[in-house]
Amino acid sequence: MRYCLTTAALAAGVAFMTAAAASATDLEVTHWWTSGGEAAAVGELAKAFDATGNHWVDGAIAGSGGTARPIMISRITGGDPMGATQFNHGRQAEELVQAGLMRDLTDIATKEKWTEIVRPKSLLDSCTIDGKIYCVPVNIHSWQWLWLSNEAFEKAGVAVPKDWNEFVAAAPALEKAGIVPLAVGGQPWQASGAFDVLLAAVGGKDTFLKVYQDKDAAFAAGPEIGKVFKAADDARKMSKGTNVQDWNQATNMVITGKAGGQIMGDWAQGEFQVAGKVAGKDYSCLPGLGLNPMIATGGDAFYFPLLKDEAKSKAQEALATTLLDPKTQVAFNLKKGSLPVRGDVDLNAANDCMKKGLDILAKGNVMPWTDQLMSQDTQKQKEDLFSEFFSNQGLTVEDAQKRFADIVSSAD
């Protein structure tokens, strides 16, 4: 084994777990859902799985996906696989599947007709490699939201904007009132994500796909993308003075009215809920920045490493079934603030913003997201570029676009 030494050491550190009830089959499930709302959502999954007569052994790894994924991967490659593990479906686990370390779920999928119940279809496509299904999508998280603080706009004496252009126009008034117009935290993925959202909203779906799916470098250097960079330039000017790192601190600026708005995925909604804010009254949300109401179908999925243990393999099947169960889907997604992966469930308890999302989903205005289109390597290069672009006003729009086109040309 090529990885033996390092992984053995890592695995030894991670494999620590408590003994559980002996009667049921224990299945360790690793994930990186550790914030309050996320933990509650995972609790729902565990409850549903325990009800099948098995036992969910929780393997939460703190520190978000970036920290958790290397640990999960080294456990799988190091010969100490867990029973099931979370990844963002798309290309994160691609090489593990190609190396034959992941379990083929096609049989269960055909038996339970996943292709019919999972909506939109692109979710299952992201789980499919060479015609075989390797993961179970559990939710849809979309990036394309602009969260606005109604209080901040009231203070600045302007109406709450209906789309990105109005927002840009309102920025000087916000600044005059001592409010940072757009909160963008210091973590690199936030800047990169904000640009992708702008690309999809200002440029539209086709432009987005031309760049990230077809990897057309000449197009990425062209005037169409120049417009997007212009918008990104507005965004970086509006984000000056944010002075926070984490995304939830940036969201908090919007919650407390210190910032006018934030471009962030629908997970930000959990923060508003915890703070006791009401959608539509205290804060507004604009899917697709109000320009292009679209929802990207990124999200979370569970993968199942190939196990030798017969009983555990059985338990894996039970878990796969449980995850897509309508009841589990509702209970989990309500707590998580994400959208369910099946269209035939009823989400009455959803709030205004979630309903907007469900509406768009029902209309079929969906598109794939960067996790599904590009390798982590390319995404990291993009993050480096945009975190520099947002913090360094000296980096001109033209230079940044040139570097962006370079990244697109070598993207995979």
Add this chain to the structure above:
Amino acid sequence: MSETYPKRPSQLFRNLSAKIASVPMILTAVVVFAGGTAWTVLYSFTNSKLLPRFSFVGLDQYYRLWAAPRWGVAVENLAIYGVLSLIFSLAIGFLLAALLDQKIRFEDTFRTIFLYPFALSFIVTGLVWQWLLNPDFGVQAVVRGLGWESFTFNPLYDASIVIYGILIAALWQGTGLVMCLMLAGLRGIDEDIWKAARVDGIPMWKTYLFIVIPMMRPVFITTIVIIASGIIKVYDLVVAQTSGGPGIASEVPAKYVYDYMFFAQNLGQGFAASTMMLLSVIIVVVPWAYLEFGRARRG
């Protein structure tokens, strides 16, 4: 006591038990350090992604590395941080040690206070200084609160000086140890030398500069090695304090290696970067070791 000496045993079997006992460590050194290093260098010439894959691409990873703006920033930061951190921690550490050496009262208390930050990890240090240097809560806010409204001290959010913000935290954490090492060195100087210098009427600063410091050469070398290894591997401090920001302004090479190996799932690129780090260490260490040990053998 016998009169006849037995035949001299073979050199190989002298201290046999000691040699057997050190076999595991030798194996570890050879397999893990040397073997792992060679493996890393070899795979830096491949296009390994998430899993190591032996498909040779020549120097591609290195071309990409040196074309990446982020790597350039990282190398430049390490150079600034390295030079300044070496100079300042030696200078401040020695100064503190010399002051403590003046037979002052409460020496133990001061020594504890100065050494205390060293008991904190870089992660804690980084977080503490992240708050201290935060413009809305830290030093700047306090001074402004005292009435100097236009006072500006905001290194962590200013790309051009952020590396100095990190340097401040590193010095706060590290000089205590340097001071202790220096103090130990100073205490090792024979009292008679001070007396002789005093009899000859040599001023104190001259005694320090031209007699004591040259005598403390071994202590200085140990200290420099400790500081230098800390400089090359600086990572956690940056992660805790700025996570490389604002933008990529405070990136360091070790962070590039980690990010590309694990976040970007591009082992080849990470290996190429770590090979460059190894190379830079070799360039510094080999001439020094040659001078140091070569001279010892000749002398």
